[in-house]
Amino acid sequence: MRGRVRAVVPRPGGAPEWQLPSTDVTYLDHAATTPMRPEAVAAFTAVLTDAGNASSLHAGGRRARRIVEESRESLAEVLGARPSDLIFTAGGTESDNLAIKGLYWSRRAADPRRRRILVSAVEHPAVLDTASWLARRQGAVLETLPVDETGLVAPEVLRAAVESDPASVALVSVMWANSEVGTIQPVAELARVAHARDIPFHTDAVQAFGQIETSFAASEADALTISAHKIGGPVGVGALLVRRGVEVEPLAHGGGQERDVRSGTLNTPGVAAFAAAAAAVTAELPAERVRLASLRDDLVRRVLAEVPGATLNGAAPGAGRLPGNAHLTFPGCEGDSLLMLLDAHGVECSTGSACSAGVARPSHVLLAMGAGEAHARGSLRFSLGHGSSAADVDALVAVIGPVVARASRAGELAGLSAG
């Protein structure tokens, strides 16, 4: 995707300003967020000026309610779920919080022995930090499940953790696909391990949804997180799918919307746009999955040819990995140097994670996969999505060699050495 226009928020009293980027942009960060699809923009704007409050009893309220419920049915259909499974939220982070805290509180209330929370070591911070907060403040015992060198949680590992004391486990949460390295977990198998002991299983499917088949029924999970803006919907909308009969304590109390689990006026335009994006992404998925995988394979092959010392992190390309994900380590380089140099060339990608002040940190995912700190620091994630083209790969390949050469000169000063 190239040549985007960037908006600048108008100053009070001033006219909106628009700025064109000075260079064409090669956007290889779709896993962070992906541009809104035209279908979603159309649905969003159509509803934006019209919608009433979906809880109101008058005609405007009924119109809004109808939009919400049709969106719910449409999303349920593409997700292999029942409409009543969906609880709309403000995004993936809220959904993960609701799942982890809500399941923990409800399970512990039913039996105070249930304090253990089992999560994989490679979860998104929305799961990891929520679980660690429960451990610090709410009496939970957090156990992180180790992963192999590709980032995979083996069902035997989960089984061993559960079986050490099944009655004390409150919940299990393992993400469907990893946000950094794209490794796809055997969620149904893992869910079965938990279910053997009547333990609820949650999966964060934020990265998986829209890139691979994600059926709630086939996942066998009890709760599943999705987010709109990762599939071409708007930011600020997400959902937690919760299977019937699974109790979740609410985070937000109030008007009792969304089965009394998530109070708050429904975001009708956002929900409508979410459903529109989901329908579009699902229709394209079989072809897009193949197209992205081939583009990604091309990207990896050509980058490795330009930079012989680089290595691909995570699972081998194929069924075990998201089709749009390429995560590479460039030995002897610091990821933030690489990112800065690529950015200067109009190539946008991502390092593992940064703290709120912007300091790059070695990825906890790579560290959990057994990488050393230097290896983890020297990595970049390139993620493809709708709109990605061969021209994007060409643009990256054209600059990656010189960029890595420069970054490794800076890396030598920092005491990193290649190889």
Added chain:
Amino acid sequence: MSRMRVLAAMSGGVDSAVAAARAVDAGHDVTGVHLALSRSPASDRVGARGCCTLEDARDARRAADVLGIPFYVWDLAERFETEVIDEFVADYSAGRTPNPCVRCNERIKFAAVLEKALALGFDAVVTGHHARLDEDGTLRRSVDPAKDQSYVLGTLRPEQLAAARFPLGDSTKAQVREEAARRGLAVADKPDSHDICFVASGDTGAWLRERLGPRPGPVVDAETGETLGEHDGAYAFTVGQRRGLGLGRPAPDGRPRYVLEISPATSTVTVGPSSALDMRSLVAERMVWPHDGPVSCTAQVRAHGGVVPAVVTARGDELDVRLAEPVRGTAAGQAVVFYDGDRVLGGGRIRSLAA
């Protein structure tokens, strides 16, 4: 000046924001970088590194956004800890009074940052220091004497200065603030920073006590040799200090007593009358001094002090400095910088002083 790739070090304050803005106006390709120098454990993530510069990083990022330049945060906390903080503690422990800003310029801003910038393809590093740097590499005082920072830059080597740019040297602080407001930079009214950035409380004595622990010793009268009292740690004292000696009784002549000397080996703090503080010569080390023979010039011996006429003679790795007028209020560990008018001739670190 032809178009260069310039790295602007942005602290989150008004000076570095305006310096970056001027580099943009000069037509350079400017990238803003905030240096994360300290770390604190205040983060939710278990084992994660927090940043105590959150607010400053945000201010710097906002300024970069207004200027429309790329912005990144560089993590130099580890380097800063070993090169500046550890050294600061070691200096106090050895009875010296260090200037960490000088050290940070020597080892971080115009070393680690500069080297990384050059390696990454930048041509120069721009900072918001109030000093002038001529085309020929001559460092001069700012036109604003109250804000002049040539003293904390005076020990930089020529090769360090060669890739440095100080766009603010021809402006007063008031002009810089006015320009920031005109440019819509929200940091225009941000107060100046004065304290040591890594001593959050501002209480250096307490900060040192935490790290060095109690090291009790006597407070001794310089003239009589009599022990006047006890203290918890000599590092909490600086030469020239008058308050907080805790002696409980005045000197026999009724005049105030000052710290004259700190001997870390015996943990002894020597006090005496203000007249004994007068120093008329000093020896400097770790110098930058590209001159032969005795040079008559002026010397500045502390950050916000005046200058005194001096004659400087190089002797091997040291500078022998004769001062025409006595100076007070400086100590071993501080920088001494030599001037010819507003021109910096060189500088070094004070190793010892003598009356």
